[in-house]
Amino acid sequence: MTELQSGLVISHLGKGVAVEVDGNIILCQTRRKLETVAAGDQVKMTIVAKGQGRIEEVLPRNSLLERPSKGSKTRPVAANIDQIFVVFANEPYCDFLLIDQYLAICENRNINALLIYNKSDLAIIENIEQELVCYQNLGYPLFRVSAKNNLGIDELQQELSNKISIFSGQSGVGKSSLTNALIPDKELKTNTVSAITKHGRHTTTAATLYHLPKGGDLIDSPGVAIFGLAGLSENQLAHGYREFQPFIEHCKFNNCRHLQDKGCAVREAVEKGTISLSRYQRFLKLREKMPTD
Numbered sequence: 035m036t037e038l039q040s041g042l043v044i045s046h047l048g049k050g051v052a053v054e055v056d057g058n059i060i061l062c063q064t065r066r067k068l069e070t071v072a073a074g075d076q077v078k079m080t081i082v083a084k085g086q087g088r089i090e091e092v093l094p095r096n097s098l099l100e101r102p103s104k105g106s107k108t109r110p111v112a113a114n115i116d117q118i119f120v121v122f123a124n125e126p127y128c129d130f131l132l133i134d135q136y137l138a139i140c141e142n143r144n145i146n147a148l149l150i151y152n153k154s155d156l157a158i159i160e161n162i163e164q165e166l167v168c169y170q171n172l173g174y175p176l177f178r179v180s181a182k183n184n185l186g187i188d189e190l191q192q193e194l195s196n197k198i199s200i201f202s203g204q205s206g207v208g209k210s211s212l213t214n215a216l217i218p219d220k221e222l223k224t225n226t227v228s229a230i231t232k233h234g235r236h237t238t239t240a241a242t243l244y245h246l247p248k249g250g251d252l253i254d255s256p257g258v259a260i261f262g263l264a265g266l267s268e269n270q271l272a273h274g275y276r277e278f279q280p281f282i283e284h285c286k287f288n289n290c291r292h293l294q295d296k297g298c299a300v301r302e303a304v305e306k307g308t309i310s311l312s313r314y315q316r317f318l319k320l321r322e323k324m325p326t327d
Protein backbone atom coordinates (compact mmCIF):
# COMPACT_ATOMS: atom_id res chain seq x y z
CA MET A 35 0.00 0.00 0.00
CA THR A 36 1.47 3.34 -0.99
CA GLU A 37 0.81 6.26 1.23
CA LEU A 38 -1.74 8.96 0.36
CA GLN A 39 -0.20 12.39 -0.13
CA SER A 40 -1.83 15.80 -0.20
CA GLY A 41 -1.55 17.79 -3.38
CA LEU A 42 -2.76 20.99 -5.03
CA VAL A 43 -3.98 20.94 -8.64
CA ILE A 44 -1.96 23.48 -10.64
CA SER A 45 -3.45 22.80 -14.04
CA HIS A 46 -5.70 20.31 -15.76
CA LEU A 47 -4.10 19.43 -19.07
CA GLY A 48 -5.15 17.19 -21.90
CA LYS A 49 -2.77 14.41 -20.93
CA GLY A 50 -3.18 14.61 -17.21
CA VAL A 51 -3.26 16.85 -14.22
CA ALA A 52 -0.29 18.83 -12.91
CA VAL A 53 -0.34 18.46 -9.14
CA GLU A 54 1.99 20.19 -6.71
CA VAL A 55 3.21 17.90 -3.94
CA ASP A 56 5.76 19.19 -1.43
CA GLY A 57 6.81 21.93 -3.85
CA ASN A 58 7.31 19.54 -6.78
CA ILE A 59 5.04 19.23 -9.78
CA ILE A 60 3.89 15.73 -10.62
CA LEU A 61 1.87 14.60 -13.62
CA CYS A 62 -1.15 12.70 -12.39
CA GLN A 63 -3.95 10.68 -13.84
CA THR A 64 -7.31 10.49 -12.12
CA ARG A 65 -9.17 7.39 -11.04
CA ARG A 66 -11.76 6.71 -13.68
CA LYS A 67 -14.77 7.20 -11.45
CA LEU A 68 -13.49 10.49 -10.07
CA GLU A 69 -15.19 13.73 -11.05
CA THR A 70 -13.26 16.20 -13.24
CA VAL A 71 -10.72 18.15 -11.25
CA ALA A 72 -9.81 21.80 -11.74
CA ALA A 73 -6.95 24.17 -10.91
CA GLY A 74 -7.16 24.96 -7.21
CA ASP A 75 -8.49 21.55 -6.17
CA GLN A 76 -7.03 19.93 -3.07
CA VAL A 77 -6.48 16.24 -3.73
CA LYS A 78 -5.16 13.05 -2.17
CA MET A 79 -2.84 11.15 -4.47
CA THR A 80 -0.43 8.25 -4.61
CA ILE A 81 2.89 8.10 -6.42
CA VAL A 82 2.76 5.33 -9.03
CA ALA A 83 6.17 5.86 -10.66
CA LYS A 84 8.92 8.46 -10.54
CA GLY A 85 7.28 11.85 -11.18
CA GLN A 86 3.94 10.22 -11.83
CA GLY A 87 0.92 9.93 -9.63
CA ARG A 88 -2.70 9.07 -9.43
CA ILE A 89 -5.39 11.23 -7.89
CA GLU A 90 -7.42 9.09 -5.51
CA GLU A 91 -9.70 11.67 -3.98
CA VAL A 92 -10.83 15.26 -4.49
CA LEU A 93 -11.37 17.07 -1.20
CA PRO A 94 -14.60 19.05 -0.71
CA ARG A 95 -14.50 22.45 -2.40
CA ASN A 96 -15.28 25.86 -0.91
CA SER A 97 -16.31 27.12 -4.31
CA LEU A 98 -16.37 26.09 -7.94
CA LEU A 99 -16.34 28.13 -11.13
CA GLU A 100 -17.72 26.41 -14.18
CA ARG A 101 -17.97 27.18 -17.84
CA PRO A 102 -20.57 25.95 -20.31
CA SER A 103 -19.65 22.76 -22.08
CA LYS A 104 -21.44 20.52 -24.58
CA GLY A 105 -25.21 20.79 -24.46
CA SER A 106 -26.40 22.07 -21.12
CA LYS A 107 -23.41 20.59 -19.31
CA THR A 108 -20.74 22.56 -17.49
CA ARG A 109 -17.04 21.98 -16.91
CA PRO A 110 -15.11 23.06 -13.83
CA VAL A 111 -12.58 25.82 -14.49
CA ALA A 112 -11.26 26.66 -11.06
CA ALA A 113 -11.92 25.38 -7.57
CA ASN A 114 -11.61 26.90 -4.10
CA ILE A 115 -11.49 30.45 -5.42
CA ASP A 116 -11.92 32.96 -2.61
CA GLN A 117 -12.36 36.01 -4.77
CA ILE A 118 -12.92 37.15 -8.33
CA PHE A 119 -11.51 40.43 -9.50
CA VAL A 120 -13.67 41.81 -12.26
CA VAL A 121 -11.32 43.81 -14.46
CA PHE A 122 -12.60 46.59 -16.69
CA ALA A 123 -11.32 49.80 -18.29
CA ASN A 124 -12.67 52.70 -20.28
CA GLU A 125 -11.01 51.32 -23.42
CA PRO A 126 -12.57 48.96 -24.54
CA TYR A 127 -15.61 50.70 -23.07
CA CYS A 128 -16.73 49.22 -19.80
CA ASP A 129 -19.34 46.47 -20.26
CA PHE A 130 -21.58 46.83 -17.21
CA LEU A 131 -23.78 43.95 -18.27
CA LEU A 132 -20.76 41.67 -18.07
CA ILE A 133 -19.74 43.11 -14.69
CA ASP A 134 -23.22 42.46 -13.28
CA GLN A 135 -23.08 38.95 -14.66
CA TYR A 136 -19.83 38.18 -12.82
CA LEU A 137 -21.14 39.76 -9.64
CA ALA A 138 -24.31 37.65 -9.84
CA ILE A 139 -22.24 34.49 -10.24
CA CYS A 140 -20.06 35.39 -7.24
CA GLU A 141 -23.08 36.16 -5.09
CA ASN A 142 -24.43 32.67 -5.80
CA ARG A 143 -21.15 30.77 -5.62
CA ASN A 144 -19.80 31.87 -2.25
CA ILE A 145 -17.04 33.91 -3.89
CA ASN A 146 -16.10 37.49 -2.98
CA ALA A 147 -16.19 39.97 -5.84
CA LEU A 148 -13.93 43.00 -6.22
CA LEU A 149 -13.57 45.48 -9.06
CA ILE A 150 -10.40 46.57 -10.82
CA TYR A 151 -10.49 49.69 -12.95
CA ASN A 152 -7.35 49.25 -15.07
CA LYS A 153 -5.84 51.83 -17.45
CA SER A 154 -6.49 54.54 -14.89
CA ASP A 155 -3.71 56.43 -16.69
CA LEU A 156 -6.30 57.22 -19.37
CA ALA A 157 -8.91 60.02 -19.11
CA ILE A 158 -11.82 59.61 -16.70
CA ILE A 159 -15.27 59.05 -18.22
CA GLU A 160 -18.16 60.57 -16.27
CA ASN A 161 -20.75 57.87 -17.06
CA ILE A 162 -18.44 55.17 -15.78
CA GLU A 163 -17.73 57.11 -12.59
CA GLN A 164 -21.46 57.34 -11.82
CA GLU A 165 -21.92 53.59 -12.11
CA LEU A 166 -18.85 52.98 -9.97
CA VAL A 167 -20.35 54.99 -7.11
CA CYS A 168 -23.32 52.63 -7.26
CA TYR A 169 -21.12 49.51 -7.04
CA GLN A 170 -19.12 50.94 -4.17
CA ASN A 171 -22.35 51.75 -2.29
CA LEU A 172 -23.28 48.10 -2.71
CA GLY A 173 -20.08 47.18 -0.88
CA TYR A 174 -17.90 46.10 -3.81
CA PRO A 175 -14.30 47.22 -3.25
CA LEU A 176 -12.79 49.14 -6.17
CA PHE A 177 -9.11 49.27 -7.12
CA ARG A 178 -7.91 51.86 -9.58
CA VAL A 179 -4.73 50.63 -11.20
CA SER A 180 -2.57 51.01 -14.25
CA ALA A 181 -0.63 47.94 -15.36
CA LYS A 182 1.15 50.16 -17.86
CA ASN A 183 2.41 52.69 -15.30
CA ASN A 184 2.62 50.22 -12.40
CA LEU A 185 0.10 52.23 -10.37
CA GLY A 186 -1.94 50.67 -7.57
CA ILE A 187 -0.29 47.26 -8.03
CA ASP A 188 1.03 47.10 -4.45
CA GLU A 189 -2.44 47.73 -2.99
CA LEU A 190 -3.78 45.03 -5.26
CA GLN A 191 -1.06 42.62 -4.17
CA GLN A 192 -2.04 43.14 -0.52
CA GLU A 193 -5.60 42.12 -1.31
CA LEU A 194 -4.36 39.03 -3.14
CA SER A 195 -2.27 37.62 -0.29
CA ASN A 196 -3.48 34.56 1.63
CA LYS A 197 -6.24 33.91 -0.87
CA ILE A 198 -6.92 32.19 -4.19
CA SER A 199 -8.03 34.73 -6.76
CA ILE A 200 -8.88 34.92 -10.42
CA PHE A 201 -9.15 37.83 -12.87
CA SER A 202 -12.10 37.99 -15.17
CA GLY A 203 -13.31 40.57 -17.65
CA GLN A 204 -13.67 41.22 -21.33
CA SER A 205 -10.75 40.86 -23.68
CA GLY A 206 -8.41 43.86 -23.96
CA VAL A 207 -8.96 45.34 -20.49
CA GLY A 208 -5.45 44.33 -19.37
CA LYS A 209 -5.80 41.04 -17.49
CA SER A 210 -2.60 39.57 -18.90
CA SER A 211 -0.74 42.82 -18.35
CA LEU A 212 -1.80 42.79 -14.70
CA THR A 213 -0.94 39.11 -14.31
CA ASN A 214 2.52 39.74 -15.76
CA ALA A 215 3.03 42.69 -13.43
CA LEU A 216 2.18 40.47 -10.44
CA ILE A 217 4.11 37.38 -11.61
CA PRO A 218 7.27 38.61 -13.33
CA ASP A 219 8.56 35.06 -13.87
CA LYS A 220 5.26 33.74 -15.20
CA GLU A 221 6.68 32.46 -18.47
CA LEU A 222 9.44 30.59 -16.70
CA LYS A 223 6.92 28.92 -14.41
CA THR A 224 4.66 28.01 -17.32
CA ASN A 225 7.62 26.48 -19.13
CA THR A 226 8.50 24.46 -16.04
CA VAL A 227 5.02 22.96 -15.92
CA SER A 228 5.19 22.24 -19.66
CA ALA A 229 8.57 20.55 -19.34
CA ILE A 230 7.52 18.35 -16.42
CA THR A 231 4.21 17.38 -17.93
CA LYS A 232 5.63 17.22 -21.48
CA HIS A 233 2.54 19.02 -22.52
CA GLY A 234 4.10 21.57 -24.82
CA ARG A 235 2.54 24.92 -25.51
CA HIS A 236 -1.04 23.90 -24.81
CA THR A 237 -0.38 24.58 -21.17
CA THR A 238 -0.80 28.27 -21.81
CA THR A 239 -4.49 27.88 -22.63
CA ALA A 240 -5.38 25.74 -19.60
CA ALA A 241 -6.34 27.44 -16.34
CA THR A 242 -3.17 27.47 -14.25
CA LEU A 243 -2.55 28.30 -10.60
CA TYR A 244 0.45 30.51 -9.82
CA HIS A 245 1.90 31.26 -6.40
CA LEU A 246 2.44 35.01 -6.25
CA PRO A 247 5.94 36.01 -5.15
CA LYS A 248 4.47 38.35 -2.52
CA GLY A 249 1.83 35.91 -1.26
CA GLY A 250 -1.47 34.47 -2.40
CA ASP A 251 -2.36 32.41 -5.45
CA LEU A 252 -3.70 33.58 -8.78
CA ILE A 253 -5.45 31.28 -11.21
CA ASP A 254 -4.80 32.47 -14.72
CA SER A 255 -7.39 31.25 -17.19
CA PRO A 256 -6.71 32.88 -20.53
CA GLY A 257 -9.19 30.74 -22.45
CA VAL A 258 -12.16 31.40 -20.24
CA ALA A 259 -12.55 35.10 -19.70
CA ILE A 260 -16.31 34.75 -19.70
CA PHE A 261 -18.03 32.22 -17.48
CA GLY A 262 -21.51 32.98 -18.72
CA LEU A 263 -24.53 32.44 -16.60
CA ALA A 264 -23.72 28.74 -16.51
CA GLY A 265 -26.02 27.00 -14.13
CA LEU A 266 -27.80 30.06 -12.68
CA SER A 267 -31.58 29.93 -12.39
CA GLU A 268 -33.82 32.99 -12.75
CA ASN A 269 -34.20 33.14 -8.99
CA GLN A 270 -30.45 32.98 -8.53
CA LEU A 271 -29.97 35.81 -11.01
CA ALA A 272 -32.32 38.02 -8.95
CA HIS A 273 -30.48 36.95 -5.78
CA GLY A 274 -27.23 37.80 -7.59
CA TYR A 275 -28.28 41.45 -7.56
CA ARG A 276 -27.45 41.75 -3.88
CA GLU A 277 -29.49 44.92 -3.33
CA PHE A 278 -32.65 43.01 -4.42
CA GLN A 279 -32.31 40.48 -1.61
CA PRO A 280 -34.06 42.38 1.20
CA PHE A 281 -36.99 43.17 -1.13
CA ILE A 282 -37.47 39.77 -2.77
CA GLU A 283 -39.08 38.31 0.35
CA HIS A 284 -41.61 41.16 0.38
CA CYS A 285 -42.88 40.51 -3.14
CA LYS A 286 -46.57 39.65 -2.99
CA PHE A 287 -46.16 36.30 -4.76
CA ASN A 288 -43.35 33.97 -3.89
CA ASN A 289 -42.89 33.05 -7.55
CA CYS A 290 -42.53 36.75 -8.46
CA ARG A 291 -40.31 37.28 -11.50
CA HIS A 292 -39.80 40.96 -10.64
CA LEU A 293 -41.07 42.09 -14.05
CA GLN A 294 -44.58 43.49 -14.30
CA ASP A 295 -45.76 41.19 -11.49
CA LYS A 296 -48.38 42.60 -9.13
CA GLY A 297 -47.03 43.69 -5.77
CA CYS A 298 -43.35 43.29 -6.75
CA ALA A 299 -41.31 44.87 -3.95
CA VAL A 300 -38.20 44.94 -6.11
CA ARG A 301 -39.86 47.05 -8.80
CA GLU A 302 -41.36 49.33 -6.17
CA ALA A 303 -37.87 49.90 -4.77
CA VAL A 304 -36.68 50.78 -8.28
CA GLU A 305 -39.54 53.28 -8.66
CA LYS A 306 -38.66 54.86 -5.32
CA GLY A 307 -35.02 55.07 -6.34
CA THR A 308 -33.82 52.72 -3.57
CA ILE A 309 -32.57 50.31 -6.21
CA SER A 310 -30.59 51.80 -9.11
CA LEU A 311 -32.63 51.89 -12.32
CA SER A 312 -29.63 51.00 -14.46
CA ARG A 313 -28.89 47.92 -12.36
CA TYR A 314 -32.55 46.84 -12.62
CA GLN A 315 -32.55 47.39 -16.38
CA ARG A 316 -29.45 45.26 -16.72
CA PHE A 317 -31.12 42.57 -14.60
CA LEU A 318 -33.97 42.54 -17.13
CA LYS A 319 -31.50 42.26 -20.01
CA LEU A 320 -29.55 39.42 -18.42
CA ARG A 321 -32.81 37.66 -17.62
CA GLU A 322 -33.73 37.75 -21.31
CA LYS A 323 -30.31 36.38 -22.23
CA MET A 324 -30.66 33.43 -19.88
CA PRO A 325 -30.77 30.07 -21.58
CA THR A 326 -34.29 28.65 -21.40
CA ASP A 327 -34.72 24.94 -21.21
Ligand code: GDP
Nearest residue numbers: 152153180181182183205206207208209210211
Ligand atom coordinates in the same frame (compact mmCIF):
# COMPACT_ATOMS: atom_id res chain seq x y z
P1 GDP B 1 -6.39 41.17 -21.76
O1 GDP B 1 -7.00 40.78 -23.07
O2 GDP B 1 -7.45 41.54 -20.76
O3 GDP B 1 -5.44 40.16 -21.21
O4 GDP B 1 -5.58 42.52 -22.01
P2 GDP B 1 -4.01 42.76 -22.29
O5 GDP B 1 -3.24 42.64 -21.04
O6 GDP B 1 -3.61 41.92 -23.44
O7 GDP B 1 -4.02 44.30 -22.69
C1 GDP B 1 -4.74 44.80 -23.80
C2 GDP B 1 -4.12 46.09 -24.28
O8 GDP B 1 -4.25 47.11 -23.27
C3 GDP B 1 -2.63 45.97 -24.56
O9 GDP B 1 -2.35 46.72 -25.73
C4 GDP B 1 -1.97 46.60 -23.36
O10 GDP B 1 -0.71 47.16 -23.64
C5 GDP B 1 -2.97 47.67 -22.96
N1 GDP B 1 -2.92 47.97 -21.52
C6 GDP B 1 -2.88 47.09 -20.50
N2 GDP B 1 -2.83 47.74 -19.32
C7 GDP B 1 -2.86 49.07 -19.59
C8 GDP B 1 -2.85 50.26 -18.79
O11 GDP B 1 -2.80 50.23 -17.56
N3 GDP B 1 -2.93 51.44 -19.45
C9 GDP B 1 -2.99 51.53 -20.80
N4 GDP B 1 -3.07 52.75 -21.35
N5 GDP B 1 -2.99 50.43 -21.59
C10 GDP B 1 -2.91 49.22 -21.00
Ligand code: ZN
Nearest residue numbers: 285290292298
Ligand atom coordinates in the same frame (compact mmCIF):
# COMPACT_ATOMS: atom_id res chain seq x y z
ZN1 ZN C 1 -40.79 40.83 -7.26
